Amino acid sequence: MAELANCPNCGKLYVKNSVRDVCEDCYREEEAAFERVFQFLRKRENRAATIETIVEKNNVPEKLVFKWVRSGRLLIAHFPNLAYPCDRCGKLIQSGKLCEECAKTIAKDLERFEKEKKRQEEIRKKTYHIK
Known part of the structure; x- marks a missing residue:
């Protein structure tokens, strides 16, 4: 369901939905x-570019590139x-939400908790209660 929200980039009011997280x-x-x-990435010489290179050469925020990689718009299979x-x-990871070390740590913590x-x-x- 759509709801009103302020754009995280510019602060304008917009109708937030599942497709867009920013204003028009x-x-x-x-x-x-x-x-x-x-x-830029379609050019053969740029296919192995790093995030830093992409940000520098295209004047885009790093968080936008992360967003596109995370959402699958820029495929890691094509741009390693x-x-x-x-x-x-x-x-830095290429799949999931957590790196391998963090996933193992959380699994161990859950095991200890259980x-x-x-x-x-x-x-x-085993405790007896006296009334």
Whole structure:
């Protein structure tokens, strides 16, 4: 369902929906920037460009390039040096939301939490209550 929101780029009021997360004017600017970047990357000599090179040569914000890679508009299969930051630590990754290390850490933390929860439950079962 659509709702009113302020554009995160310019602050204008717009109708937010599942397709766009910015106002119409900012969306047009993003699309023009995407077209510039895509044309840049289509050239054979630029296919292995890094995020820093793309930002520098095309005058686009780094967060926009990350957004396009994360959403799949710029495919890593075609442009192997593209990546985006892990949601937890910021390390550059090419798929998912978390890097391998963060995913392992979270899995270990969950495992420890579950063990502690079971231990507390066992203690609670063995405890006698006097009325």
